[in-house]
Amino acid sequence: MRMFDVCIIGGGPAGLKAAIAAGSQGLSVVLMDDADHLGGQLVKQTHMFFGSEQQRAGARGVNIAKELVEQVTSLVNVEVVLCTTALGLYDDLVLTYETEGSYRKLSAKKFIVATGASERMLTFPGNDLPGVYGAGAVQTLMNVYGVKPGNRVLMVGAGNIGLIVSYQLLQAGVEVIAIVEGGPSIGGYLVHASKVRRAGVPILTSHTIKEAVGVNCVEGAIVCELDSQWQPKSGTEQRIDADVICLAVGLSPLTDILWQAECEMVFVPELGGNVAYRDSTMCTSKPHIYVAGDVAGVEEASSAMVEGELAGLCAAKSLGVSGAHLTLQITSARSQLEELRSGPVGDKIRAGLLQAHR
Amino acid sequence: MLKKTGVATPEELANVLPSEGRLNRGAVAVLECFQNIPCNPCATSCPRHAIQEFVDINDIPSFDGDLCNGCAICVANCPGLAIFVIDETYSPDETLVKLPYEFTPLPASGDVVVAVSRAGDEIGHARVVRVQNPPVFDRTAVVHVAVPKALGHEIRFIKAGGPSRA
Amino acid sequence: MLRISEHPILTFKHGQQVAFRYDGQELVGYEGETIAAALHAAGVKVLRKSTVLHRPRGFFCAIGTCSSCLMKVNGEPNVRVCVEKLKAGMVIETQQGKGDLREDV
Numbered sequence: 053m054r055m056f057d058v059c060i061i062g063g064g065p066a067g068l069k070a071a072i073a074a075g076s077q078g079l080s081v082v083l084m085d086d087a088d089h090l091g092g093q094l095v096k097q098t099h100m101f102f103g104s105e106q107q108r109a110g111a112r113g114v115n116i117a118k119e120l121v122e123q124v125t126s127l128v129n130v131e132v133v134l135c136t137t138a139l140g141l142y143d144d145l146v147l148t149y150e151t152e153g154s155y156r157k158l159s160a161k162k163f164i165v166a167t168g169a170s171e172r173m174l175t176f177p178g179n180d181l182p183g184v185y186g187a188g189a190v191q192t193l194m195n196v197y198g199v200k201p202g203n204r205v206l207m208v209g210a211g212n213i214g215l216i217v218s219y220q221l222l223q224a225g226v227e228v229i230a231i232v233e234g235g236p237s238i239g240g241y242l243v244h245a246s247k248v249r250r251a252g253v254p255i256l257t258s259h260t261i262k263e264a265v266g267v268n269c270v271e272g273a274i275v276c277e278l279d280s281q282w283q284p285k286s287g288t289e290q291r292i293d294a295d296v297i298c299l300a301v302g303l304s305p306l307t308d309i310l311w312q313a314e315c316e317m318v319f320v321p322e323l324g325g326n327v328a329y330r331d332s333t334m335c336t337s338k339p340h341i342y343v344a345g346d347v348a349g350v351e352e353a354s355s356a357m358v359e360g361e362l363a364g365l366c367a368a369k370s371l372g373v374s375g376a377h378l379t380l381q382i383t384s385a386r387s388q389l390e391e392l393r394s395g396p397v398g399d400k401i402r403a404g405l406l407q408a409h410r
Numbered sequence: 411m412l413k414k415t416g417v418a419t420p421e422e423l424a425n426v427l428p429s430e431g432r433l434n435r436g437a438v439a440v441l442e443c444f445q446n447i448p449c450n451p452c453a454t455s456c457p458r459h460a461i462q463e464f465v466d467i468n469d470i471p472s473f474d475g476d477l478c479n480g481c482a483i484c485v486a487n488c489p490g491l492a493i494f495v496i497d498e499t500y501s502p503d504e505t506l507v508k509l510p511y512e513f514t515p516l517p518a519s520g521d522v523v524v525a526v527s528r529a530g531d532e533i534g535h536a537r538v539v540r541v542q543n544p545p546v547f548d549r550t551a552v553v554h555v556a557v558p559k560a561l562g563h564e565i566r567f568i569k570a571g572g573p574s575r576a
Numbered sequence: 577m578l579r580i581s582e583h584p585i586l587t588f589k590h591g592q593q594v595a596f597r598y599d600g601q602e603l604v605g606y607e608g609e610t611i612a613a614a615l616h617a618a619g620v621k622v623l624r625k626s627t628v629l630h631r632p633r634g635f636f637c638a639i640g641t642c643s644s645c646l647m648k649v650n651g652e653p654n655v656r657v658c659v660e661k662l663k664a665g666m667v668i669e670t671q672q673g674k675g676d677l678r679e680d681v
Contacts, residue, residue, distance in 0.1 A: 100451075109451045170642075180644075199579060200578040238416060242412055246492065269634070397468075
């Protein structure tokens with residue numbers, strides 16, 4: 053069985069940064085992902101990132117992915133394993149995984165789980181019709197494969213993902229009929245909202261989808277207004293013709309392997325659902341398992357990258373790597389995270405983290 | 411109201427509009443950034459430090475119009491595409507507006523395009539004067555359009571035709 | 577046509593154009609893209625029928641997580657076509673019911 057110092061599960065923004073951080077300390081690292089490429093959701097992000105220069109603000113996610121992948125592949129002590137699915141993580145430091153149809157094992161002293169998050173569903177009649185797609189799926193189809201999801205899209209959700217994907221749809225030449233948002237105000241950054249609004253997309257707050265209409269595929273949707281108690285106002289129903297209903301109603305951490313490994317978990321709505329308890333080094337209740345990125349709490353990609361770096365550095369420290377430079381890097385990562393989360397848009401995350409830290 | 415519609419109100423805009431005196435002296439940036447979000451490329455990209463260095467990354471940009479020459483580097487660097495440059499001295503009856511534009515096809519100078527407001531309404535026509543799209547702008551083109559004076563503070567987008575327009 | 581012809585930010589590099597069969601029809605797609613992307617570009621959105629109520633189903637997550645897109649590929653049922661890559665000559669069928677294990681497995 054192959055042995056590594058650090059095994060990282062998930063090659064998105066958090067996993068890539070964790071691999072670079074641990075690999076730069078000279079540790080033997082294996083980075084695995086179930087896709088056939090590294091980068092996770094970064095490869096679909098055509099917009100410029102927020103944050104500061106340290107998190108590559110102003111660069112587009114797709115370009116950040118390229119840079120991080122180059123850095124990872126330049127580290128000879130980091131092995132990248134693609135098309136590989138982690139299956140089980142055990143107390144004797146063994147990970148079982150599937151690759152090319154076969155079942156295998158490896159061992160590592162520390163594991164960093166950076167599995168990301170998955171799209172949430174919304175309950176309404178017809179939500180199983182072809183044409184009802186998650187926002188991430190729409191991004192994959194149009195930004196990775198160059199295929200439009202349809203011609204007329206109704207977007208559900210005015211958080212950052214709903215707003216950004218609406219803008220990306222317009223860039224791909226797809227009409228966005230409207231964005232409906234159940235809440236009384238826009239959840240995402242207002243600059244994103246202004247971008248889609250001036251491009252002609254109405255944003256209907258306190259509105260939701262009541263029903264998807266169609267026989268074999270989506271042909272339209274019934275939307276309605278909500279009152280202050282989030283109940284449909286009768287008589288406000290209107291039919292919108294659309295061939296795609298795109299759901300951008302939030303993400304849930306992909307925690308399967310943390311449950312299986314019996315990390316102590318806690319339900320924190322502010323972080324998107326169940327997450328693992330972690331300490332200030334991103335270590336869970338299991339001393340050999342760390343978490344980073346959306347699996348530790350759904351946030352922006354910029355924070356996911358810094359969290360991955362922090363987990364990689366702390367895992368290295370726990371393996372005996374030391375020195376003033378490492379201490380400095382850990383302090384810097386912590387202060388970057390604090391800064392990114394310090395403003396009003398970080399209120400929710402800060403409240404969530406209080407419940408998950410110990 | 412901005413938080414409900416995505417369209418800034420006249421009161422919100424009044425807070426970010428350069429003084430009349432400054433507008434009368436030529437090209438100047440208008441930073442339509444109203445929310446405390448963790449983001450500072452406007453400040454780090456400004457070669458003249460007209461957008462001051464952030465104390466807290468969540469700050470709203472602090473802008474000194476006297477240091478700004480309307481170069482539009484911030485227009486291409488703002489991740490929120492929320493910065494515009496206005497030159498009211500462009501000609502006796504036209505204002506020059508520099509807008510960020512990330513759609514295909516890019517218009518060419520001389521084209522007449524549809525002028526669009528913050529709310530997405532068509533408000534008239536604009537004449538494309540110049541299109542800046544150097545590699546350093548990383549595909550956020552800055553389109554310079556001349557519009558009748560009355561539209562200078564209203565136009566924030568253009569419809570330039572082609573398959574990718576809204 | 578659902579293929580994006582020009583894009584302000586991205587340049588799409590497609591693999592070689594390949595032919596495949598979908599429920600008896602000959603279709604073309606690009607090698608290296610997912611089966612779901614190739615079918616979608618060809619206008620095919622219904623990928624299977626649900627096992628109990630036989631309702632039409634397409635993909636939902638496109639990252640291999642939700643299992644909404646299971647199809648029969650080269651005789652093998654329950655293939656997640658949102659992550660399975662298209663290859664020349666593939667035989668892709670709408671799956672009816674839960675599918676059976678291949679006899680040679």
